[in-house]
Amino acid sequence: MLLAATAISLLGSGSAWSAEGEASDAVLKKMEAMEKRIQSLEAELRQKRVADAAGQEAAPADKKRTAGSEKAQKKTPAPETDKGAKVAAAPELPQDPKGKPSSKPKTLDLSTPPSDLPILGVAPSPVAGLSIGAYGEVKFGSMQNPAANGQWQSGFDTARMVLLPTYAITDNIIFNAEIEFEHAGSGFDNDDKLHGTAEIEQLWIDFKIIDQFNWRAPGIDLVPIGYINQHHEPTQFYSVNRPELYNSIIPSTWKVPGTSVYGTISEDLRYQIMLSATNEDFGDSFANRTDAKTVPLPGTPYFPGIDGANALAFSNPPLGGFDQLSNTLAVSGRLDVTPTFLPGFGGSISAYYSPNTTPRGAHDDLGNFLGKSSLAMFDAEFRYRVPNTGLELRGEYVRVEFGNPANLRANNDSDPTNNVGKAMFGYSGEIAYHIPLGTILRSEWEAVPFYNYTYENLQTGGFAGTDINSPTGAGQRQFHTAGVAVFPSPKIVLKAEYQRVIDKSLVGALSDSYLGGVGFFF
Structure with missing residues (x-):
């Protein structure tokens, strides 16, 4: 103007x-x-x-709901993609008109996609940063019982139900845990209808520093060996039971008190290095650990943690109380490879070493004390989903070396059938094919027929100790497993299989089975 x-x-x-x-x-x-x-x-x-x-x-409510659903879709970065840990979304607390956190619980917003709902996939989180997932499996069918001369016996097992609470304290400090209930209960009841445990399978806090270097504070964690030990949810494998290598040589779920560092080396490579309590050559109950934190006194027998029938299945270190029977620390490491030049391929190499697995006071049945024996394990595995096809291939090799078998309890327990040689090894190969089944019940279904072959030798040469060296051949096993896994959703799997077991014992393994299963992971 x-x-x-x-x-x-x-x-x-x-x-x-x-x-x-x-x-x-x-x-x-x-x-x-x-x-x-x-x-x-x-x-x-x-x-x-x-x-x-x-x-x-x-319409203040509409605006708040819109803002809330946008924020709910922002995910906190996972502490480690290889772990598969479920990490919390970080939705904001509902706000009162004055901008203060509301004390009223949030109602379920059906407009939010189920995959973005952080409490078991069905409800918004009442606490910013909190997420709760779950996985579990139910098994049923009929199997031969070798203790009953191979008689076929039917059964049902609520194998496990696991809760996965995760809390993003900040974007760089993340709490993670697994709380597991096994076999339908937390202990025995009077009429044996429950036969279970309740345990903390994982418990740790991640400190995200930089992509190349992060720290996992001391807690209960999984030894970084193989693939299934860290990815053991039932949607991650097609058989009803976990792959056989992880039921013996790799004592899955192999969890230990430990701390580790991990990170991304490049787009193709990730690593993890762990320092942990050592596995123990002690497979007996806590009641048989003395107040001096030793095995039972000489003259009292006890079960080995490492043997030629069960491999390392009972050798895990204790997790509750100061009840370790050794001061020894073990070191393990893993290198994951996902080459960009080969889409659909993933693999890893990993190793574990303990300078001594002999517990305090270890002895043979004659009263002689046992010396040290180291444990070294090497694993290599791959998974390959051939691009633009339904074909999937998997393979794995694992080997364990013992420093001095003469000091292993199994070779000195007056039982010649469970002796352990200088080494154990096993390998497996699997072929599967993914077949789309179309849309059923508003979900995309998929069937995956598969065949797996596994060979294990838990009683190689090099026996030593006070026991008579007379292996039965039961430790040399072949597993032929064929079946189908049907996925109504990537989060649910229905399984059916037949497994044929062969060993070199005089009567044979007598352990065939027809099994079905239902698994979930979300």
Whole structure:
């Protein structure tokens, strides 16, 4: 307006401007146009403010719900993709009109996709940063009982139900745990209808520092050996039971008190290095550990933790109380490979070493004390889903070396059938094919027929100790497993299989089975 008034006064000031009258008229017209445009914008702004105020009064709940659903889809980064740990989404707490956290519980917002709901996939989190997942499996069928001369016996087992609480304290400090209930209960009841345990399978806090280097504080964690030990949820494998290598040589779930560092070396490589309590060559109950934290006194027999029938299945270190029978620490490490030049391929190499697995006070049945024996394990595995096809291939090799078998309890327990040689090893190969079944019950179903062959030798040469060296051949086993896994969703699997077991004992393994299973992981 000031510019316009100035221009008008100048135009009327005298003849000095007469020569430039036409130019002044043009300038004046532009000034008037600018003034009208400013007035128009001011009017639009006033209308928008009025509309916004009316909208906030009319529908505050809708606006909060929209904002909440947008934030709910922002996921906190996982502490380690290889672990498969479920990490919390971090939705904000509901807000009262004054901006303070509401004390009222959040109601289920059906507009939020189920996969983004952080409490068991069905409800929003009542606490910012908290997420709870779960996995579990039920098994049923019929199997031969070798203790009953191979008689076929039917059964049912609620094998496990696991809760997975995770809390993102900050984007860089993350708590993770697994709380597991096995075999339908937390102990025996009077009529044996429950035969279970309740245990903490994982418990640790991650400190995310940089992509290349992160720290997992001391807690209960999984030894980074193989693939299934760290990814043992039932949707991660096709057989009803876990792959055989993880039921003996690798004592899955192999959990230990430990601390580790991990990170990403490159787009193709990730690593983890762990320091942990050592496995123990002691497979007996806690009641047989003395107050001095030793095995039972000489003259009292006890079960080995490592033997030629069960491999390392009973050698895990204790997790509750100061009841370790050794001061020895073990070191383990894993390198994951996912080459970008080979889509669909994943693999790993891993190793474990303990300088001594002999517990305090270890002795043979004659009263002689046993010396040290180291334990070294190596594992290599791969998984390959051939691109643009349904074909999937898996393979694995694992080997265990003992420093001095003469000091292993199994070779000195007056039982010649469970002797242990210088080494144990096993390998497996699996072929599977993914077949889409189409949309059923508003979900995409898939069937995966598979065949797995596994060979184990738990009683190689190099026996030593006070026991008579007379292996029965039961430790040399072949497993032929064929079946189908049906996925109504990636989070649910229905399984059916037949397994044929062969060993070199005189009567044979007598351990065939027909099994079914239901598993879930979300």
